[in-house]
Amino acid sequence: MIDDVRAAADAAVARLAEVAVLAEAQALETELLGKKGPFAEFKTRLGGLATVDEKKAVGQAVNEATQRVAAAVQARVAELKRAERAVQLEAERIDLTEVLSRPSRGHAHIVTQAWQRLEDVFVGLGFQVAEGPEVETDWYNFEALNMPPDHPARSMHDTFYVDHGTPGSTVLRTHTSPVQIRVMQRVAPPIYMIMPGRVFRNETTDATHLAVFHQIEGLVIDRGITLADLAGTIESFTKAFFGEGFSSRLRPSYFPFTEPSAEFDIRTPKGDWLELGGCGMVPPTVLRAGGLDPEEWSGFAFGFGIDRMAKERHAVGDVREMYTNDIRFVEQF
Numbered sequence: 001m002i003d004d005v006r007a008a009a010d011a012a013v014a015r016l017a018e019v020a021v022l023a024e025a026q027a028l029e030t031e032l033l034g035k036k037g038p039f040a041e042f043k044t045r046l047g048g049l050a051t052v053d054e055k056k057a058v059g060q061a062v063n064e065a066t067q068r069v070a071a072a073v074q075a076r077v078a079e080l081k082r083a084e085r086a087v088q089l090e091a092e093r094i095d096l097t098e099v100l101s102r103p104s105r106g107h108a109h110i111v112t113q114a115w116q117r118l119e120d121v122f123v124g125l126g127f128q129v130a131e132g133p134e135v136e137t138d139w140y141n142f143e144a145l146n147m148p149p150d151h152p153a154r155s156m157h158d159t160f161y162v163d164h165g166t167p168g169s170t171v172l173r174t175h176t177s178p179v180q181i182r183v184m185q186r187v188a189p190p191i192y193m194i195m196p197g198r199v200f201r202n203e204t205t206d207a208t209h210l211a212v213f214h215q216i217e218g219l220v221i222d223r224g225i226t227l228a229d230l231a232g233t234i235e236s237f238t239k240a241f242f243g244e245g246f247s248s249r250l251r252p253s254y255f256p257f258t259e260p261s262a263e264f265d266i267r268t269p270k271g272d273w274l275e276l277g278g279c280g281m282v283p284p285t286v287l288r289a290g291g292l293d294p295e296e297w298s299g300f301a302f303g304f305g306i307d308r309m310a311k312e313r314h315a316v317g318d319v320r321e322m323y324t325n326d327i328r329f330v331e332q333f
């Protein structure tokens with residue numbers, strides 16, 4: 001019978017080793033060590049043994065077997081609990097390393113940065129910001145700005161026409177100056193306004209020319225405004241935008257919608273002169289087109305290219321580089 005007891009213990013331990021689920025191990029504990037289990041049965045059979053020595057020897061074997069099986073149950077249950085906990089932890093794990101592998105953030109394009117900085121500087125000088133439509137009528141883009149049909153200055157603006165209304169009546173604006181007229185019509189003076197935006201010219205592109213580019217227009221209308229105010233504003237802007245080491249100059253030029261007209265250049269700390277844009281005093285014809293009385297109001301306007309400013313500021317060799325969408329180029333700024 002002692003051999004039977006030991007064999008039963010071996011079988012119990014072997015079964016426990018095969019169990020893979022915690023609940024099954026707990027059920028097996030009841031089956032093996034409970035009142036109806038094999039070792040309980042061995043105990044009941046002790047009474048039927050012939051001698052006291054036999055009872056003692058078999059009893060001891062049953063106790064040892066019970067203890068061995070109980071220890072095996074305990075070890076297996078603990079092992080399976082650990083395994084189940086590990087599975088649960090894995091399932092509920094929050095992967096904090098995600099924060100580190102987040103895709104890198106982009107940033108504003110070099111031209112957008114220049115646009116935003118220009119706005120900041122002019123707002124700092126007391127200007128407000130307005131925008132106008134990119135698809136414009138011939139009247140706003142040309143006629144109201146002193147360029148009637150057949151005016152020779154129109155040939156300087158190679159125009160994209162839009163197939164809308166009377167042929168030739170709708171254009172993609174060739175400059176931001178039409179927004180001057182829209183602002184004068186809508187805003188009561190005094191006006192201190194800048195008007196940034198996209199413009200279009202049917203031109204062959206090269207290192208300094210694009211067919212789609214950006215300008216920023218400025219318009220000041222108040223009482224008693226003179227050319228000295230224009231020169232002072234351009235000088236303050238130059239220092240605020242480029243730095244104290246820079247200065248500006250006005251050079252006589254011609255635009256149909258300003259009189260007198262000038263190009264304005266900036267002088268770099270190295271002494272080079274860069275042409276930035278055009279400017280001048282707003283003539284009575286243009287003030288009237290905007291619905292203002294030239295006897296009461298006077299003013300000046302200026303306009304320059306944002307893309308060329310970004311190009312100069314960052315020493316980009318070719319303005320077309322900024323629109324190749326090459327991430328290696330864009331990332332540098």
Ligand code: FA5
Pocket residue numbers: 174175176177201203208209210211213214215217255257258275276277278279280301302303304305306307308
């Ligand atoms: C004008 O467009 C005038 N409307 C500016 C103006 C406004 C004068 C108000 C007086 C009063 P212009 O054609 O020169 O002028 O263009 C102004 C600026 O736009 C240029 O100095 C240049 O910086 C930029 N620009 C002109 N053409 C291109 C082009 N194809 N590609 C990139 N930038 C250009």
